[in-house]
Amino acid sequence: MSEPKAPTPAPGDTYKGWLFKWTNYIKGYQRRWFVLSNGLLSYYRTQAEMGHTCRGTINLATANIAVEDSCNFVISNGGTQTYHLKASSEVERQRWITALELAKAKAVRMQPESDESGDDSTPPASGQGAGSRNSEVQSTLRTLSSKVEDLSTCNDLIAKHGSALQRSLSELEGVRLGGETSEKFRQVTERATLFRITSNAMINACQDFLTLAQTHSKRWQKALQSEREQRVRLEETLEQLAKQHNHLERAFRGATVLPSSQSNPSIDSKGPVPVKGDASDEDDENEFFDACEDVQEFITVPADPKYHRSGSNVSGISSELGMDDGTTSLDEQSLASNPESPQSQELVPVRKRRSRIPDKPNYSLNLWSIMKNCIGKELSKIPMPVNFNEPLSMLQRLSEDLEYYELLDRGAKCQNSLEQMCYVAAFTVSSYSTTVHRTGKPFNPLLGETFELDRVQESGYRSLCEQVSHHPPAAAHHAISERGWTLRQEIALASKFRGKYLSIMPLGSIHCIFEKSTNHYTWKKVTTTVHNIIVGKLWIDQSGEIDVVNHKTGDRCHLKFAPYSYFSRDVARKVTGVVTDKDGKAHYVLSGTWDEKMEYSRVMQSSRGGENGAEGRQKTVYQTLKAKELWRKTPLPEGAENMYYFSTLALTLNEPEEGVAPTDSRRRPDQRLMEQGRWEEANAEKQRLEEKQRTVRREREREANRTASPSEEGKEPADGAEEVEIASEPSETTYKSGHQDNYTPMWFERLVDPMTGETTHIYKGGYWEAKEQGSWDSCPDIF
Helix, strand or coil: CCCCCCCCCCCCCEEEEEEEEEEECCCEEEEEEEEEECCEEEEECCHHHHHCCCCEEEEHHHCEEEECCCCEEEEECCCCCEEEEECCCHHHHHHHHHHHHHHHHHHHHHHHHHHHHCCCCCCCCCCCHHHHHHHHHHHHHHHHHHHHHHHHHHHHHHHHHHHHHHHHHHHHHHCCCCCCHHHHHHHHHHHHHHHHHHHHHHHHHHHHHHHHHHHCCHHHHHHHHHHHHHHHHHHHHHHHHHHHHHHHHHHHHCCCCCCHHHCCHHHHHHCCCCCCCCCCCHHHHCCCCCCCCCCCCEEEEECCHHHHCCCCCCCCHHHHHCCCCCCCCCCHHHHHHCCCCCCCCCCCCCCCCCCCCCCCCCCCCCHHHHHHHHCCCCCCEEECCHHHEEEEEHHHHHHHHHHHCHHHHHHHHCCCHHHHHHHHHHHHHHCCHHHCCCCCEEECCCCCCEEEEEEHHHHCEEEEEEEEEECCEEEEEEEEECCCEEEEEEEEEEEEECCCEEEEEEECCEEEEECCCCCEEEECCCEEEEECCCCCCCEEEEEEEEEEEECCCCCEEEEEECCCCCCCCCCCCEEEEEEECCCCCEEEEEEEECCCEEEEEEEEEEEECCCCCCCCCCCEEEEECCCEEEEECCCCCCCHHHCCCCCHHHHHHCCCCCCCCCCEHHHCHHHHHHHCCCHHHHHHHHHHHHHHHHHHHHHHHHHHCCCCCHHHHCCCCCCCCCEEECCCCCCHHHHHCCCCCCCCCCCEEEEECCCCCCEEEEECCCHHHHHHHCCCCCCCCCC
């Protein structure tokens, strides 16, 4: 019989997690990995050290546990060992205190038992079935006894916390109205919270004990498991015997001549019999982490089972419950079966796109050596060599927002605006999935540079980008699909350099218009932060909030990108959101990560939670149906780490293509040289293009300032085609009042958006007609 699966560790048996331990006055508190097991508290520098190096261990049986303040506590065994520890929150500290007190009580009880047991704990030899079963029964009895002791300890803790709560209430009664009233209220609230946590722990322990003692018996469970395993083995044996019998019978009759490779099917098909009871190691590495209290603004819980009467599929729920917020719900199967859906059409690509580019050369250059002299000085630009670039322009990176255009295709088919909002929100998040490993800086486009992305026959859409301003730098983008949607945006990048990190703030709005429903959505991008500029490996984080607004219906989706936190136990790169109608009623909850996937859940009911919490910290509790996947990132192509971590779409963006405009980014020589690995030549070509752009700019300014004074005409601002802006406090107002280039774009015109009232660049037409005719005479010579 196979080894039984080890039970899941409970508080008091095994507890693991990160704490901060006081080391000395120089280093202060340092983060350490603590493991509580069998009455011993051990710590390590990292989890990897658990297998070979323990930094210290203290026996809780003789230790004293004292609480200093809301997050700090001390463990001492009489002077020889003292640990000054700090948790990241008061709730986490209380969970550790509870686990430590349970472990200490158990260690004190186990001391006399271990002295009297002698050699009784020696496991029985193999083959002693009766002794093994007796050992299992004894183990079950010890488990039940341990549960009873845990209940007793929890009862003592509840009494302890209840007394503290009572003292606080008594003090509150004697407090006069004054400045200390709010502080006393805060103390009562905190202690009530701790009391509730301990009470919940005892309730859970009671439920576990009752379930274990009344409805399940370890002995019968193991006996039943043994019978099941024997039955499976008998079935497999009978199956093999039947195959052998059939083979012998056919061979005897001479009806079939088997090939040599099948002469013994029992050997080929039998294989090793799987061990059903083989326990996995996942229970040995259980970690107990506290949820980060202020990350999410709401809590989701499973809805009442009555909402699942029609099955797990969300479609049909609206009609069953008589809801008036739409006709159908999100049903991806209906989209897949729709004859107009892109998945069901037989698409023949115009050309076979490339799937590789030359590997990135290993050229080392210290970014800090270039940027360290730019902190605190009156510099607005930093010239950057191509060593920190990737062989794509900012216009091409902007076109990568269409990586998951299928989300808009699905949204165009939705009859319900709230469901359509879910797809638009998922599309908003998906545009960041390509940035997680992309630490290379894209080339700043030259003024007048364009980039077209024609995927009509493959994907049904085509887009055009143009650099419409250089001071401040801004690019306009327009994409239209044959499947009923239009996407346009004007994005300017402002940045703040703080030495250790670089924050990039996109300014401008993104518009998405659906042709059939005429729904008009707008949103803005969040802040991108590049960390470890000084030392270490560069990494990128996205943080901030996005409001996706449907200007026609008033629907709204509030998305929150949680910034990475060193102390957070939550999932990294987390995104949460709620879809509400014009009245503020929640209909869908979105959750996921911006680098992997997004899911949606239908909201059945909502209520305000946290009645005992402080004012302003209450969270909304949503009862939702089971979450379903809305979007998932496509895996990167093989060898992407050597190709700047480009996605499949990004690998094709700079592929040479006939018929594009002379100003297209594919024709940019320095970018092409960098892609080919000729970086020294690319840097020289980049300097030539920058100087050429300065010359053109001076000529344009002389033409515009013929009537200006000589002192004004001679001024020349710092300029460069490849620069990083160091604006102290960039703002939308500064961006909108900019555009100082005296330049008229070729394919876009600056107008007031009729829906939002913003002044922005909107595509005026003519590019695709010019491409068909091959008439590019009016295009400027920028390369």
